[in-house]
Amino acid sequence: MNPQALRLKEEGNALFAKRNYAGAESCYSQALVIDPAMTSLYTNRAMCRFNMKEYNGVIADCDVCLSLDGENIKANYFKSKALAELGDTETANTHAQRAYDICRKTDDRKSLDMTHTWVLNCRSEWWRVRERRRKREAQDLEREILELLAKDRDETLGSVPEDDELERKAIWEESEKKALQLRSIFERARKDDDREREVPPWLVDDISFNVMVDPVITSSGRSYDRAAIQAAIHANAVDPVTREPLTKEELRPNIVLRQACDWFLENNGWAYDW
Template structure:
């Protein structure tokens, strides 16, 4: 049931002023009082979430955004702030999901925040890829260490097996007499194991070198306006594809096709679904492309 909307509105306005002046604690307090006055206004929850993000209160910000979405499931700000909070908590899949949903809402409503939200989508995907890369490289290092350690143990066991003990007249074990031939055999076995370990080390080193080699982004994935990696490409009447956020910003300033200079309206744009899928697949495997 709606509460005192007038009181809530006054508190919200005062909270906005506090927020703009950098008083995030004061803003958060006023937004909380506004919610007490009227807990049916979804904007109050996203405003408090915004303040709580500034205060690094990630879980509380998430709770506010979820409360907002119960009242308004299409709140772009709720998804946008959720993505930021989840990103800070390293919940990368949730961050990507909510950032992508915020971008979809922006695209549908022609929201001017589209470019900003698209940047967040890329950041979420980049951070997710970076995290996966760190875990992958750590696993490779651990695998290399484990395999080399196992090979060293096998080498030692092989060498130990080449000098079996002998028993004296009293039944006591003593090392067998080592001949020059035995020394040669042991040296050969040791060298063979060393060669195997060296070869394995080179394989791992080669894999690491491939990770650091020069990387290139395919031209079809680059937006011709901003020269950034595309997330949501759309195609114009002339057949040229652009990132939705960049072409929409261009059309706000100048309603013409960047290539042909012919009149172009937002309604003339069509999603390039095939290119979008290709960009998504490339970015999933090459998160570094965000910073290209």
Template sequence: MPPPGNEYAAEQLKTQGNAQFKNGDYEAAEALYGQAIQKNSNNPLLFTNRANARLKLEKWEGVIDDCIRSIELLKENMKAYFYLAQAQLAINHPNEALSSALMAYELCSHSAQQTSNAATISALVLRAKKAKWEIRERERIRRRGDLLADLEAHLEVTYKKEQEDIQARIESGDVGKVEGQEEKEERRKEWEKKRNDLRTAFALSSPEMLQKREVPDYLIDGITFEIMVDPVVTKNGRSYDRATLIEHLKRSPTDPLTREPLSIRELRPNIALKEACTEFLEGNSGWVYDCEDGERDVDARWAHLSSS
């Protein structure tokens, strides 16, 4: 434990850091939080606050260090996992980002107040999933590209050999010149047809060509009109995404459909539906994620936390 005087000094420095953060001077905030940590390295909040400043400064490695140290001090640390996931996503580590984001979501949904952060975090979970999918998809296209190129090369080798054979037979007098040319032309047409068929087959095998780009209604949340991430079921059997339903229940504790009284405690996870949603997201290319409206205002949503 630091001497009590140091703890006080750290608290003062943190307050100054928070003020700089609010002003948008993230460099100054980072430095002040750093000084606070020198006075008292046992307070997990100092690390998450500095991580948040470093997020703004795009010092990703620094964010990750701070988050890990903060988690060492406090295990159930939603904020640290949330910042960590963002930094991991930024340095293109979607697998790690996804597990951090899921951890943050887990902590958030089990927290007593079930805050509106759930929506922000679940958006981050989606972003991590999308990044993961993109990497897989690039790999798939690259591999498929190789296979197609290999097969095309094979066809071409066979075709060239046939042409040479015919030419040889023309030259040796086995076939007449006109006849030989006709055969060559025929073989050329055959080869082109095979090559086009092959290309068509590959084009058809890519899921984007075949799938209807529509999420089935039973996976759609009736409030946001988007695919659910963490569906919960109400008393009347309808399911909604947890994050959005909670937004509604905080305002009006009623079932959205029947208006019967409904409290957050009465919600139950719909595990099978959640699996169906996950499976759909994983199987169905990145287009599902593309419905995102780009950057959302994460800062505003977290403003109340950064001054803690």
């Protein structure tokens, strides 16, 4: 590690602590000229740029960092944050999940809760974006079908003599009946969207009372969300519900419950906000 680059990094850290993000960014940039392989300089500069709302710059720094170290938690995390600000919720969700998975793999307890919370946030927003798109597409489809019905009615009426009032009335009434049925179908679908929603108890973590994203099972057979139970073990080394001694090594992924949670949340994204 180059001493001059390290000194500039420390100066940047001091300026960052004082919220002088432009000054800190300048220090990190100078340090990178000297030592372009120091990954922490890219993530530190990305943090400055994020606070200055320079989101494309954040992504650029994170991409360089990830090209040097694909397992960098901060780079995945801040790339996700910047992508979310730019409206790319799907890719933001991908990098949020990647940051969380790396925390689990490396046992980075300090970042686990932060990345877990951000995964929930990203999944929730991604679901909302997809729901808005789905509803908009449903409205467009309803309008298009009604327009086609009206066009078909008008074309049929055009082939019927003006003085054939009974036939013209029958065509009109049949068209109105079909349009009413169609509106009724779409209205029922909208009411289903607005129905009262309940989160099944098996989806809720007994410690944080949030929905589970990464369920694990203890030797006693109880399941918790990984971030919540690891924090509890770190604090007291016991199962917070049964009060039995518990270590991190005793936790095992609950794959079946994980699949059930993924399925439920994929189809009921509102539960993220529960």
